[in-house]
Amino acid sequence: MAAVVAAPQPTVHVGNLDTKTSKRQLKEALYYRFARYGIVVDIVVMKRQQRLRGQAWVVFLTVDAATRCIQESQGKLLLGRKMKLAYARKKSNATAERDGTWMPVRSRPESTGADGRREINVRGEEAPQKGAPQTSSKLLVRDLPENATEEAMTALFGQFGQFLSVKQIDDDEDKESHDMMVEFGTSAAANVAYRNLNGFRLTPTDLLEMEFA
Numbered sequence: 001m002a003a004v005v006a007a008p009q010p011t012v013h014v015g016n017l018d019t020k021t022s023k024r025q026l027k028e029a030l031y032y033r034f035a036r037y038g039i040v041v042d043i044v045v046m047k048r049q050q051r052l053r054g055q056a057w058v059v060f061l062t063v064d065a066a067t068r069c070i071q072e073s074q075g076k077l078l079l080g081r082k083m084k085l086a087y088a089r090k091k092s093n094a095t096a097e098r099d100g101t102w103m104p105v106r107s108r109p110e111s112t113g114a115d116g117r118r119e120i121n122v123r124g125e126e127a128p129q130k131g132a133p134q135t136s137s138k139l140l141v142r143d144l145p146e147n148a149t150e151e152a153m154t155a156l157f158g159q160f161g162q163f164l165s166v167k168q169i170d171d172d173e174d175k176e177s178h179d180m181m182v183e184f185g186t187s188a189a190a191n192v193a194y195r196n197l198n199g200f201r202l203t204p205t206d207l208l209e210m211e212f213a
Contacts, residue, residue, distance in 0.1 A: 007196060008156050010041070010095050011088035012066050014056045018079045026056065029079055034058050037072070038065025042094035059094045063202060064147070067155040091115045099201060137190045138213040139182040140169075145206045146178060156197070157182050162189035181213060 012034075017026060027043045034040055039061040046052035060066045070085045077083075090113030096102035101115035108116045141153070153166045162185035169179040184190040190212070200208040 007200060008063050008067060008087050008159070009091065009201075010060045010063050010066050011092040012058045012060070012069050013086050013088045014058060014078075015054065015084035015086075016081050017054045017056060017083070018081050019053045021079055026079070030056055030058055033073065033078055034060075034069050037069040038062055041098070042092065044092070057088055057092060059092045063156070064152050067152065071155065089113075091117065134191060134194070134212040135187045136212040137184045137187045139184075139190055139194060139210045140213040141180045141182060141208065141210045143209060144178045144180060145203060148178065148180075148202065150180065153180055153182065157193055160184070160189060160193045160196075162186055163193075182210075 014030065021029070023045050026045050030043050030045075031040055037060065040058060041061055042057075042059040044057040044059070046055065058066075058069070060069065066087065070087070073083060074085050075082050091101070093102065093114045096114035103114065103116040108114075144153075150166050150168055154163075157163050157166060164183040164185055167181050167183075169181055182190075182193070184193065194210060194212070197208055198210050202208055
């Protein structure tokens with residue numbers, strides 16, 4: 001059975017935290033640890049609910065900052081405990097408020113994020129099928145923002161199984177275009193990435209647009 005993986009987004013879920021540290025001290029420790037990766041918009045720590053103790057959600061301004069945080073701080077010590085980091089499964093209030101998708105709690109469907117959507121991804125071929133599967137193992141990602149580097153796209157697509165490479169496409173006729181080719185080992189793996197990331201919001205104004213090559 002494939003493991004559940006959340007879609008890349010600006011919010012990082014932090015697990016295995018010390019449950020005896022006060023809420024204020026925990027938020028300060030998280031801020032000073034994670035601020036090196038980018039602008040921290042919000043930190044959510046729940047202490048009253050037993051099932052949420054030892055967890056926190058750190059909201060960054062960008063997906064790139066969240067990705068660097070996960071890559072560089074995974075398993076590192078904070079207040080004497082090794083952190084378990086992952087992208088949050090649902091959109092945070094802070095992110096939804098910034099990109100204009102926020103919905104009042106009473107208007108959201110059950111078990112959804114601040115935008116009323118379920119944003120859980122699945123690594124592997126058990127992901128829900130949307131439309132007929134394609135036979136190509138390559139994805140053409142078009143009109144990326146200038147700050148979308150090959151390293152950032154590798155972090156984004158690299159969480160999916162059988163990922164091979166990301167390469168920028170140089171277009172002599174259109175110098176302003178910023179496109180990349182993403183290759184997977186199989187067409188099934190490419191289909192999984194396409195279903196889960198096509199239309200993903202990279203920034204408040206930029207959506208990930210791709211097609212099979």
